[in-house]
Amino acid sequence: MLIKKPADIRYSEVTPKHVYLNRRSFLAGIPAAFLGARELLAGAKLANVGKSKLSIDEKQNTYKDVSTYNNYYEFGTQKEEPSQNSQKFKTSPWTVSVEGHVAKPRKFSLEEIMAVAPLEERIYRHRCVERWSIVVPWVGYSLSELLKKVEPTSKATFVAFETYWDLKQMPLATPERAGIPLPYVEGLRMDEAMHPLTMLSVGMFGETLPPQDGAPVRLTVPWKYGFKSIKSIVKIKLVGSMPPATWNITNAHEYGFYSNVNPTVDHPRWSQSKERRLGEFRERQTVIFNGYGDQVASLYAGMDLKKYY
Amino acid sequence: MPRKPWARVNWKKVPVWLLSLTPVFWLAWRAWNQDLTANPIEYITHFTGDWTIRFVVFTLAVTPLRKLLKQPDLIKFRRLIGLFAFFYGTLHFLTWFAVDKFFDVHEILADFVKRRFITMGLIAFLSLIPLAVTSTKGWIRRMGGKRWQKLHRLIYVTGIAAVIHYYWLVKSDIRLPLLYATLIGLLLGYRVIVYSRTFSASSLKNPR
Numbered sequence: 001m002l003i004k005k006p007a008d009i010r011y012s013e014v015t016p017k018h019v020y021l022n023r024r025s026f027l028a029g030i031p032a033a034f035l036g037a038r039e040l041l042a043g044a045k046l047a048n049v050g051k052s053k054l055s056i057d058e059k060q061n062t063y064k065d066v067s068t069y070n071n072y073y074e075f076g077t078q079k080e081e082p083s084q085n086s087q088k089f090k091t092s093p094w095t096v097s098v099e100g101h102v103a104k105p106r107k108f109s110l111e112e113i114m115a116v117a118p119l120e121e122r123i124y125r126h127r128c129v130e131r132w133s134i135v136v137p138w139v140g141y142s143l144s145e146l147l148k149k150v151e152p153t154s155k156a157t158f159v160a161f162e163t164y165w166d167l168k169q170m171p172l173a174t175p176e177r178a179g180i181p182l183p184y185v186e187g188l189r190m191d192e193a194m195h196p197l198t199m200l201s202v203g204m205f206g207e208t209l210p211p212q213d214g215a216p217v218r219l220t221v222p223w224k225y226g227f228k229s230i231k232s233i234v235k236i237k238l239v240g241s242m243p244p245a246t247w248n249i250t251n252a253h254e255y256g257f258y259s260n261v262n263p264t265v266d267h268p269r270w271s272q273s274k275e276r277r278l279g280e281f282r283e284r285q286t287v288i289f290n291g292y293g294d295q296v297a298s299l300y301a302g303m304d305l306k307k308y309y
Numbered sequence: 310m311p312r313k314p315w316a317r318v319n320w321k322k323v324p325v326w327l328l329s330l331t332p333v334f335w336l337a338w339r340a341w342n343q344d345l346t347a348n349p350i351e352y353i354t355h356f357t358g359d360w361t362i363r364f365v366v367f368t369l370a371v372t373p374l375r376k377l378l379k380q381p382d383l384i385k386f387r388r389l390i391g392l393f394a395f396f397y398g399t400l401h402f403l404t405w406f407a408v409d410k411f412f413d414v415h416e417i418l419a420d421f422v423k424r425r426f427i428t429m430g431l432i433a434f435l436s437l438i439p440l441a442v443t444s445t446k447g448w449i450r451r452m453g454g455k456r457w458q459k460l461h462r463l464i465y466v467t468g469i470a471a472v473i474h475y476y477w478l479v480k481s482d483i484r485l486p487l488l489y490a491t492l493i494g495l496l497l498g499y500r501v502i503v504y505s506r507t508f509s510a511s512s513l514k515n516p517r
Contacts, residue, residue, distance in 0.1 A: 064347065068346065068347055073481070073482070077482035079347075079351075080346055132348055177482070179480070179481030179483060180481050250481055266423075269426055269477065270420075271424075274416075276351075278347045278348055279347075282411060283411075
């Protein structure tokens with residue numbers, strides 16, 4: 001696992017910080033007509049991003065933390081592999097098909113996705129099932145905005161999501177290698193999907209997403225373990241029964257469909273009572289619903305959270 | 310007059326020392342460069358764990374390699390290599406105990422009882438302690454070669470427990486645990502074959 005190849009790039013070869021910090025002025029200097037609306041490249045500055053009342057007031061993790069410590073098994077199962085193996089991932093053109101029990105099923109281009117609702121920055125906690133957590137300034141809007149556009153019918157009780165899967169672009173993405181069935185799929189109950197906190201994210205740190213963080217469009221569900229926040233979405237289907245979810249299929253005993261952050265329900269192999277915020281030395285206590293209980297606990301009123309983990 | 314200290318150095322062992330310490334130097338270099346990933350504690354835990362199981366494999370490989378390569382002198386390095394398995398195992402244990410859990414005995418005991426991969430890891434580590442303690446020439450003399458060898462077969466337990474510990478802790482990608490399971494399986498299988506052959510040979514030699 002860990003005899004690592006030395007990093008391909010030495011620190012001395014990395015773009016000097018002042019040049020790096022000015023890359024946006026370089027990008028901004030490219031005439032929009034030449035760039036074209038299609039070129040929504042990873043790491044491009046996003047314009048007109050508003051603030052959100054849903055943001056938390058906690059110290060954010062660094063861009064480096066968030067972009068070099070990833071679980072994205074299609075690009076490798078070690079934390080630093082996705083950032084190394086995904087840089088050529090082509091996310092343009094991109095379409096997201098929204099279908100199923102809806103009055104107006106349709107495909108959205110990425111440009112259309114970007115224009116569904118005003119983009120806003122939301123600083124959310126993100127708690128991984130592996131006991132680490134980060135604070136990330138995501139950019140996007142509530143998933144409900146997109147779902148409203150296609151007019152869900154009364155038959156829609158769950159939402160199923162699917163990640164892009166292509167061995168040409170993701171040569172490591174075999175189920176044998178990843179140890180999970182692919183393509184990666186996830187699901188939410190309709191009321192969870194329509195909750196304002198549930199976010200369709202197209203960026204972070206004011207820029208479009210890098211591939212390893214789920215470019216070009218991903219889900220962000222801050223009160224659930226990170227694996228529920230599916231990356232690089234190509235399909236959203238409104239369905240009438242509980243859809244499959246990759247980790248749940250892989251090991252139902254360890255990963256439930258709901259997977260709400262809950263310090264009192266342990267993973268069978270490790271305690272969930274604490275977590276390590278990346279960048280901190282001591283572990284901190286994990287909070288029920290990742291601290292979003294006052295906004296989401298009512299969704300689960302009367303449910304036995306030990307049974308529906 | 311006491312001999313000069315370097316007169317006692319076994320120069321043949323110096324390369325083994327240097328090679329065996331290379332991972333520590335590598336880790337220290339990465340730490341110096343603040344290049345231990347976004348989660349250094351997890352990185353160090355995995356790094357030291359990986360090197361522990363590798364050194365267990367190296368230790369178990371000495372005996373078969375002596376025969377296969379016809380290099381009986383390799384036995385002179387076995388204790389040293391085994392001690393490095395203990396060295397990395399200790400670093401691995403201390404990273405978990407002192408850094409990750411920060412001496413939280415309450416949580417550690419809970420983990421030990423409830424988390425079977427931790428239980429298995431501790432079995433692997435604890436099984437190395439008597440071997441490390443009795444690794445000196447004095448102990449070999451006191452115990453006698455036969456008894457000493459018998460005790461040191463505990464490393465078979467270490468190997469099996471270490472593989473299970475690794476297999477139980479990964480989330481889904483079991484390729485590396487399977488690789489070590491295969492290696493340790495082969496190395497232990499070799500001993501089973503040798504043992505059964507000598508057993509049947511000696512029973513042939515001494516018919517009732």
